[in-house]
Amino acid sequence: MALRQLISGAATALVAAAGLVTIAAPASAAVTRAQIVSVAQTELNNASRNYGAGPQGQWGVCNYYTGYFRTWKPATSACPTTDGVRWRESDWCADFAKYVWKNAGVTYANIAEGSGGVLTGVASSFKDYGTTYGTWHTRSSGYTPQPGDAVVFDWEGDGVINHVGIVSSANASTVYTIEGNSGSPSMTRARSYTRSSASIVGYSAPVGVGSTPTQPPAPGKYWVDTFAAAAGYSTPGGTRTGTLNAGTNYVYCKVWGPIVQVSGAYNHWWLRTDLDSGSPWQNQYVSAYYLSRWGNDEAKDNSGVVIPDC
Numbered sequence: 001m002a003l004r005q006l007i008s009g010a011a012t013a014l015v016a017a018a019g020l021v022t023i024a025a026p027a028s029a030a031v032t033r034a035q036i037v038s039v040a041q042t043e044l045n046n047a048s049r050n051y052g053a054g055p056q057g058q059w060g061v062c063n064y065y066t067g068y069f070r071t072w073k074p075a076t077s078a079c080p081t082t083d084g085v086r087w088r089e090s091d092w093c094a095d096f097a098k099y100v101w102k103n104a105g106v107t108y109a110n111i112a113e114g115s116g117g118v119l120t121g122v123a124s125s126f127k128d129y130g131t132t133y134g135t136w137h138t139r140s141s142g143y144t145p146q147p148g149d150a151v152v153f154d155w156e157g158d159g160v161i162n163h164v165g166i167v168s169s170a171n172a173s174t175v176y177t178i179e180g181n182s183g184s185p186s187m188t189r190a191r192s193y194t195r196s197s198a199s200i201v202g203y204s205a206p207v208g209v210g211s212t213p214t215q216p217p218a219p220g221k222y223w224v225d226t227f228a229a230a231a232g233y234s235t236p237g238g239t240r241t242g243t244l245n246a247g248t249n250y251v252y253c254k255v256w257g258p259i260v261q262v263s264g265a266y267n268h269w270w271l272r273t274d275l276d277s278g279s280p281w282q283n284q285y286v287s288a289y290y291l292s293r294w295g296n297d298e299a300k301d302n303s304g305v306v307i308p309d310c
Helices: 033-044 063-071 095-105 126-134
Strands: 013-015 062-064 089-090 136-138 150-152 163-170 174-182 187-194 200-204 223-225 230-233 240-244 249-261 266-271 284-287
Touching: 033 095, 033 163, 033 174, 033 187, 062 063, 062 163, 062 174, 095 163, 095 174, 126 136, 126 200, 136 187, 163 230, 223 240, 240 266, 240 284
Parallel strands: none
Antiparallel strands: 013 249, 062 089, 136 200, 150 163, 150 200, 163 174, 174 187, 223 249, 230 240, 230 284, 249 266, 266 284
16 A cells, blocks of 8 residues: 555655665674763864854754765855864754764664665654664653663653753763753753653664664554555656555555655655555555655654654
């Protein structure tokens, strides 16, 4: 069952995007938690790039870590170049945390967001990582945070994750962190919180720490609600083969492909599924744009679990 294309007067634009990539788990040695904290501490001590440059702009503040990952973000005259990286303007806590995990060698942290990587420049992607790979722990579960974990926050208590940091240590009452884009002025800072703080949503542990890196969950069916009949394609944005009806449908996995956009709503993710009609109808692709419950460039099932990469 695949997602369908909306034909109701609104124009759907398909624009070429990054090529599709099949991701395999790296066969590297397992990283240690001490290595993750060491990378974070090194960045905290690096005076040449542990701060935001220039005034707060439309997208955030100039910083090294966004420039490292996302060269398409705006670079104003206030953005310097450090260690060969042109700084870019954005909120940057997630870019900092991703940099730490990637450069410590955390499994799946090195996959680019445009090539199927779960981690992006959005803080909530660190919860997505945990739910995708089975390492997510809510604060209320009583989990004891470990060095190297990602801790995510909801400052307003409105259910929206808006900050992430790296756990440096914890005891029975307090969790200590190193965070990018923290405070005013925007800097990399060492922080501490009571473990019972309502602002802490939970923790994602890095995959493979202290052991052989694990594989993603086995393929299965993920149930989703779609708001209209969607066109199915042989490949993302390729030859049309049939239709997925509106309603509750199952999908198998996701890939990054051509954007589907109507006004301000858009999605690059495509979902592999079985169509309700057409030929062939099995293992076809529909755009995640038609998911009822989620927003731009999100691809989750009805329970909020990130649909795994194909």
